[in-house]
Amino acid sequence: MEILRSIYEVTWFIVLIAAGVAALEGYFYYHFKYYDRPWYFPAALAAFPAAALVIASVFAGEYAFRLWFYFFAAEALIAAAFRYVVKGRHTVPYLLLAPAFVGLALLLVYPFVFEVYLSFHDLKLTTIMSWKNTGKLPFVGLDQYIKVFTTSPLSEVSFWALLGRTLVWTFSNVFFHVLGGFALALLLNNAIRFKGAYRTLLVIPWAMPQVVAVLAMRGEFHSQNGFVNIILTRLTEAFPFLVSLGIGPVQWLSDYPLLTCTIINVWLGIPFMMVVILGGLQSISSSYYDAADIDGASYFQKLRFITLPLIKPVLMPAVTLGTVWTFNNINVIYLVTGQAGGTEQADILVSALYKAAFTYNRYSYSAAFALVVFALLFFISVTYLHGFDAAKDER
Amino acid sequence: MTEKEKQLRLRQLKYVLIHAAVIIAAAVCVYPLLRIFSVSLRPGDKLFSTDLSLIPDGATFKAYASLLKDTMFLRWLWNSLLITLATSFIGVSLASTAAYAFSRFRFPGKKAGLILLLSSQMIPAGMLILPLFLMIMKLNLMNTYLGMIIAYSVSSLPFSIWILKGYYDTIPRSLEEAALVDGTSQVGAFWRIILPLSTPALSIAFLFNFTTAWNEYLVARVVLFSSQQYTWTLGLFELQGQYITQWGMFAAGSMLVTLPVLAVFLYSSKWLISGLTLGSVKG
Numbered sequence: 181m182e183i184l185r186s187i188y189e190v191t192w193f194i195v196l197i198a199a200g201v202a203a204l205e206g207y208f209y210y211h212f213k214y215y216d217r218p219w220y221f222p223a224a225l226a227a228f229p230a231a232a233l234v235i236a237s238v239f240a241g242e243y244a245f246r247l248w249f250y251f252f253a254a255e256a257l258i259a260a261a262f263r264y265v266v267k268g269r270h271t272v273p274y275l276l277l278a279p280a281f282v283g284l285a286l287l288l289v290y291p292f293v294f295e296v297y298l299s300f301h302d303l304k305l306t307t308i309m310s311w312k313n314t315g316k317l318p319f320v321g322l323d324q325y326i327k328v329f330t331t332s333p334l335s336e337v338s339f340w341a342l343l344g345r346t347l348v349w350t351f352s353n354v355f356f357h358v359l360g361g362f363a364l365a366l367l368l369n370n371a372i373r374f375k376g377a378y379r380t381l382l383v384i385p386w387a388m389p390q391v392v393a394v395l396a397m398r399g400e401f402h403s404q405n406g407f408v409n410i411i412l413t414r415l416t417e418a419f420p421f422l423v424s425l426g427i428g429p430v431q432w433l434s435d436y437p438l439l440t441c442t443i444i445n446v447w448l449g450i451p452f453m454m455v456v457i458l459g460g461l462q463s464i465s466s467s468y469y470d471a472a473d474i475d476g477a478s479y480f481q482k483l484r485f486i487t488l489p490l491i492k493p494v495l496m497p498a499v500t501l502g503t504v505w506t507f508n509n510i511n512v513i514y515l516v517t518g519q520a521g522g523t524e525q526a527d528i529l530v531s532a533l534y535k536a537a538f539t540y541n542r543y544s545y546s547a548a549f550a551l552v553v554f555a556l557l558f559f560i561s562v563t564y565l566h567g568f569d570a571a572k573d574e575r
Numbered sequence: 576m577t578e579k580e581k582q583l584r585l586r587q588l589k590y591v592l593i594h595a596a597v598i599i600a601a602a603v604c605v606y607p608l609l610r611i612f613s614v615s616l617r618p619g620d621k622l623f624s625t626d627l628s629l630i631p632d633g634a635t636f637k638a639y640a641s642l643l644k645d646t647m648f649l650r651w652l653w654n655s656l657l658i659t660l661a662t663s664f665i666g667v668s669l670a671s672t673a674a675y676a677f678s679r680f681r682f683p684g685k686k687a688g689l690i691l692l693l694s695s696q697m698i699p700a701g702m703l704i705l706p707l708f709l710m711i712m713k714l715n716l717m718n719t720y721l722g723m724i725i726a727y728s729v730s731s732l733p734f735s736i737w738i739l740k741g742y743y744d745t746i747p748r749s750l751e752e753a754a755l756v757d758g759t760s761q762v763g764a765f766w767r768i769i770l771p772l773s774t775p776a777l778s779i780a781f782l783f784n785f786t787t788a789w790n791e792y793l794v795a796r797v798v799l800f801s802s803q804q805y806t807w808t809l810g811l812f813e814l815q816g817q818y819i820t821q822w823g824m825f826a827a828g829s830m831l832v833t834l835p836v837l838a839v840f841l842y843s844s845k846w847l848i849s850g851l852t853l854g855s856v857k858g
Contacts, residue, residue: 182650183653186653186654186657186720187657189719189720189721190657190658190660190661190720190721190724193661193720193721193724194661194664194665197665269682270680270682270683272676272680272761272762273676273679273680273682273685274676274682276672276673276675276676276680276765277672277673277676277677277688279669279672279673280669280670280672280673280732280736281673281688283669283728283729283732284691284695284729284732284733287707287725287726287728287729288695288698288703288729290706290710291703291706291707291710292698292703292706294706294709294710295702295703295705295706298705298706298709303709312712312713364597364600367593367596367597367600368597370593372590372593372594372597373594378597378598378601380841381601381604381605382597382600382601382604383604383840383841384604384605384608384837385604385607387836387837387840387841388608388833388836388837389789389790389808389832389833389836390790391790391792391808391811391812392611392811392829392832392833393607395811395812395815395825395829396607396608396610396611396826396829397607398815399815399822399825400607400610405822407606407607407610407627410627411627447603447604447607451604504696504697507699508699508700508701510700510701510793511792511793514792514793515792515812530699530701530702531701533701533702534701534704534793537704537705537708538704538708538796538797543705543709546705547705547706550699550701550702550705553699553702554698554699554702557697557699558697561697
C-alpha cells in the first residue's frame with residue numbers, strides 16, 4: 181500500500197508540473213498571438229487567476245495577498261514587454277525555452293537572490309520559526325559579512341585558516357589527479373594486450389557511487405579494522421627496518437584527517453583525468469612521432485615537445501573543471517568527518533559552510549559565507565578561464 | 576647476442592614493466608571494492624578480523640539477509656528510485672526543448688541565455704542548498720518526495736541543455752527543412768525528426784541526471800529526516816555510522832547498490848565520456 185501511495189504521490193506531482201508547463205505555454209502563446217491588443221486587455225484576462233489568489237488570501241492571509249500582488253506586477257511587465265519589445269516575433273524559440281527558464285529562474289536564480297537577501301538579515305535557530313510564520317527578518321546590514329572574517333564558522337578554525345587549507349587541498353588534489361592520470365594514460369596508450377580490461381578496472385573508483393566509495397574508504401582508514409593499517413602492520417612485521425623510517429600504523433581519522441581525505445579524493449579523481457587524457461592522446465596523429473623518430477628525438481623530448489602541446493586543448497578544460505570540482509568538494513570531507521564528534525581539522529571552505537548551516541544552524545551567517553566563497557571562486561575561475569570562452573562561436 | 580636480439584629483449588622488458596605498472600594501479604583501484612565484498616561475506620563473529628583474504632573463512636550471505644529483513648534497505652532503494660526517475664524525467668524533458676531552441680533559432684537574448692547556463696555552473700553546489708532548504712521548509716515540503724524532486728530537478732539542467740544542444744547541432748538542418756516542405760510544423764519536425772534521431776544524446780542526458788540524483792547525499796541529509804523517507808545514501812551513512820554493529824550490513828548494502836551502477840556505467844562509459852567532452856562544462 182505504501183508503495184502505491186508513493187507512486188501516486190510522485191505521478192500526481194509530475195502531472196501537476198505538466199499542467200503547469202501547459203498553462204505557462206498557453207499563457208505565453210496568448211501573449212505572442214495577441215500582443216497588439218490594448219495593454220489592459222491581457223492584464224485583465226490574467227486577473228482571473230489572480231482573483232482566485234485574492235480569495236485564497238482571505239483564508240491564507242497576507243502571504244497569498246503578497247503573491248497576488250507580485251503576480252499582477254509581473255503580468256503587467258510581461259504584457260508591456262510583449263507589446264513593445266517582442267511584438268510577436270520569435271514565438272517558437274521562446275515557447276520552447278520558457279519551461280526550462282522558468283524552472284531555472286525559480287530554482288537557481290531565485291535561491292541565489294534569496295541567499296543575498298539572507299546574508300543581510302539575521303536568520304538563525306531562534307528566529308527561524310517567526311520567519312516561517314510571518315516571513316519577516318531583522319535587518320543587520322553588513323554584520324554577517326564582518327562576522328565571516330572575524331569569527332569561526334565552526335568552533336575554532338578561522339576563515340583564513342580554512343582558505344589556506346582549501347588552497348592546499350585544491351592544488352595538491354588537482355596536481356596528483358593530473359600526474360596520476362597522465363602516467364596511467366601514457367601507460368595505457370602503448371600497444372599492449374588487455375587494454376580494454378585494464379581501462380575498465382582503472383575507472384572503477386570513478387564509476388562507483390561516490391557515497392559508497394568514500395564511506396568504504398573511511399572504514400578502511402579505521403585504525404584497527406581498516407586494511408590500510410593492517411597492511412602497514414604486516415609490512416613493518418616483514419621488514420622491521422621500515423619502523424626506523426617512521427612507517428607504521430597511524431590513527432588516520434583523528435591524527436591526519438586532511439591527509440586521509442586527500443588520499444581518498446586522489447584515488448577517486450585519477451580515473452576521470454586518465455580517461456580525458458587518454459582520449460586526447462589517442463587523437464594525436466602518429467605521424468608527429470614518426471617525424472620526431474627520424475630526427476632522433478628522445479622519449480622525453482617527444483613528451484615535452486609533441487605530447488604536451490597537443491594535449492593542452494583537452495587538458496586545460498579538464499584541469500579547470502577538476503579545480504572547480506575539488507574546490508567545491510563537500511562530499512568527501514563531510515562523509516569522512518561529518519558524523520557526530522567528527523573533527524574539523526580537515527574542513528575546507530565549502531564543507532565548513534555546509535556544517536555552519538546545518539550542524540550549527542547559523543543560516544544567515546552561512547549565507548554571507550557562501551557569497552564570499554562564491555566571489556572567491558568566481559574571481560579564480562575568471563582569471564583561470566581568461567581567453568577561454570566556450571560561448572564565443574555563438575552569435 | 577646480436578644488436579637485434581638486444582633490442583627485442585629491451586622491448587620485452589618494457590612490455591613486462593608496463594603490464595606490471597598497470598596491474599598494480601588496477602589492483603589499487605579495485606581492491607577497496609573487493610574488500611567491501613569480502614567484508615559483506617564475513618560471518619557475524621569475524622567482522623573485525625584482520626584477515627585480508629578475499630573469501631573469508633565460513634563465508635555467508637547472512638549480512639545480505641539481515642540487511643533486507645532488519646533494515647528498510649529496500650524501502651530506501653525504492654525512495655531513491657522514485658525521486659531519481661521523476662527528477663530525470665522532468666530534467667530531460669525541459670532540457671530537450673530548450674536545447675532545440677538554442678540549436679536552431681536565432682533570437683534576442685540567445686547569447687545571454689547561453690552565458691547564464693555556463694555561469695550557473697560556477698555556482699558552488701553547496702551554496703544553493705541553504706536557500707533551497709529554506710524554500711522547501713516554507714512550502715511545508717520537508718521530508719517528502721516532492722521537496723527532494725524540486726531540489727534536484729534543475730541541478731543538472733544547464734549541463735543537459737549543453738549536451739543536447741551540441742548533439743542537435745550535428746543533425747543537418749535539411750532533414751527538418753524536408754519535413755517542413757512536406758507540411759509539418761516546426762514543432763512537429765522537432766517531435767518527429769529531431770527527437771527520435773537524438774536518442775543517444777537523450778540517453779546520455781538521462782543517465783547524467785539519473786546518476787547525479789541517485790548518488791546525491793547533501794541535500795537529502797537536510798531535507799529528509801525520518802528513516803521511512805530516506806534515500807539509500809542516507810541509509811548507508813546511518814549504517815556505517817554505527818560502525819560497531821552494522822559493518823557487515825553496510826558492506827552488503829554497498830555491494831547491492833554498487834553492482835548495478837557499475838554495470839550501467841561501464842556499459843555506457845563510452846558515450847558518457849564523449850558527452851562529457853562534448854559539453855566540456857560541469858561544475
